Amino acid sequence: MKLAIQAVLASAALLVPGPALADFSSCVSALQAGAIEAGVDRSIVEAALNVSTPDEKVLRLSKAQPEFKTPIWDYLGFLVDDQRIIDGQAMMRKYDRVLRAAEQQFGVNRFVIAAVWGVESDYGQDPGDSFLPHALATLACNGGKRTKFWRGELNAALKLVERGDLELNKLYGSWAGAFGQTQFIPTTYQRLAVDFDGDGRRDLVGSVADALGSTANYLRRSGWEPGGSWMIEVQVPEGYSGPKGRGKKASLSTWGQRGIARADGKPLSGGAKAGLLLPAGSRGPGFLVFGNFDAIYSYNQAESYALAISHLADRLAGYPGLRTPWPTDDPGLSRAERLRLQELLLANGFDIGTADGKIGPATRAAIAEAESRFGMEPTGRAGRKIYQALGGG
Numbered sequence: 001m002k003l004a005i006q007a008v009l010a011s012a013a014l015l016v017p018g019p020a021l022a023d024f025s026s027c028v029s030a031l032q033a034g035a036i037e038a039g040v041d042r043s044i045v046e047a048a049l050n051v052s053t054p055d056e057k058v059l060r061l062s063k064a065q066p067e068f069k070t071p072i073w074d075y076l077g078f079l080v081d082d083q084r085i086i087d088g089q090a091m092m093r094k095y096d097r098v099l100r101a102a103e104q105q106f107g108v109n110r111f112v113i114a115a116v117w118g119v120e121s122d123y124g125q126d127p128g129d130s131f132l133p134h135a136l137a138t139l140a141c142n143g144g145k146r147t148k149f150w151r152g153e154l155n156a157a158l159k160l161v162e163r164g165d166l167e168l169n170k171l172y173g174s175w176a177g178a179f180g181q182t183q184f185i186p187t188t189y190q191r192l193a194v195d196f197d198g199d200g201r202r203d204l205v206g207s208v209a210d211a212l213g214s215t216a217n218y219l220r221r222s223g224w225e226p227g228g229s230w231m232i233e234v235q236v237p238e239g240y241s242g243p244k245g246r247g248k249k250a251s252l253s254t255w256g257q258r259g260i261a262r263a264d265g266k267p268l269s270g271g272a273k274a275g276l277l278l279p280a281g282s283r284g285p286g287f288l289v290f291g292n293f294d295a296i297y298s299y300n301q302a303e304s305y306a307l308a309i310s311h312l313a314d315r316l317a318g319y320p321g322l323r324t325p326w327p328t329d330d331p332g333l334s335r336a337e338r339l340r341l342q343e344l345l346l347a348n349g350f351d352i353g354t355a356d357g358k359i360g361p362a363t364r365a366a367i368a369e370a371e372s373r374f375g376m377e378p379t380g381r382a383g384r385k386i387y388q389a390l391g392g393g
């Protein structure tokens, strides 16, 4: 009885009108037919797409608009926090043999491989909890411009099962289709995943070796040059207005002539080619980025992402943090501090549900309200000022 009431409430809460559900069912039927036509066994297709309603979480996340551009110091604040460095160094000790084997075979620096693993899934701890066939069917049937793309990813995912790489019940990942410990989308998985532990299956979900080997293979195939650098921090003269951007590469000695020096002030020299990135303008830290940075960029096309991977790799290797501070008096927070900020909001009577360390709309609204209460400008941003105002360390 109680269950029946819950079921009624749950279906009422879906707020999806009848015709849309009928559309979804017929769309899924078409996807099933397409997958069978593409060569996937009917039993796999039917088990994978035994769904009659869209995945609500995927619909919500695919429509969510970022409320503001995340400042680079916030982005690096949680992606390269102390915990991810400590955890990464421990995982690198644990998987030292496989990381060195991947470095040897593919020529890709093991600290970079580990950094990708750390950012993509927190070293395998957070690979995502969306059932991929359901998520991809939801995206493919959502009437957007990328229907064909999602259908291709769905078929590729099912083919991995057909091929014996993975069992269907292991196909869990992010709402947008990337999955496994290093978050490949299915077509990339098909193309570039490797069986690095030699058991005959390419299992990026359950095998750390397969995941790390596949990432090394991906980076090598994306132009990684063995032995090359990826990024160095530099000093840029205040008001610098010369060339910049990944595409405008020049030799280190040319950069030296343009007034750029290493972060510790030492001169730049040599013929290695790099481009200059100034993610926060000439008053913030500057970076010279090499061809290997571009290989990292290809993994997830955003310079902030490649910067985070590059910096985390350096930190895992024992190098210190950035020399030049970000040009802000309100820096970003680590994951532990974000969680603590939510606990402080709850303790101060703000209803944000459960503290989970994820800064969503409810947390942002509460932050904005708290900022107003403290006479600060209401931004909704999880920064250090509001953290300290609420009693965070």
Ligand SMILES: [Ca+2]
Residues within 6 Å of the ligand: 194, 195, 196, 197, 198, 199, 200, 201, 202, 203, 207, 210
């Ligand atoms: Ca394997």
